[in-house]
Amino acid sequence: MRHFFAQSKLKVEAARAAGLDTTSVFRKQQEKCRTELVESYLIDRQVMDSCARAIYQKMGLKARSSAAGYR
Numbered sequence: 001m002r003h004f005f006a007q008s009k010l011k012v013e014a015a016r017a018a019g020l021d022t023t024s025v026f027r028k029q030q031e032k033c034r035t036e037l038v039e040s041y042l043i044d045r046q047v048m049d050s051c052a053r054a055i056y057q058k059m060g061l062k063a064r065s066s067a068a069g070y071r
Contacts, residue, residue, distance in 0.1 A: 004033075004037060005037060008030070008033050008034075008037070012030065
């Protein structure tokens with residue numbers, strides 16, 4: 001991740017020097033990179049997937065048990 005951050009900083013500096021740092025295309029690219037970088041530090045995908053699976057399974061069990069009660 002540090003390499004990605006360093007690359008991003010160099011890209012911003014080069015864009016500033018060329019006067020391209022204010023274009024909408026560049027700003028959108030930087031926002032996307034910033035979001036990806038932040039997510040990689042703040043979100044643990046494995047934990048999130050595990051929790052989502054557990055909740056989904058519980059919902060499925062509740063739905064099946066309540067559907068069986070209506071028969």
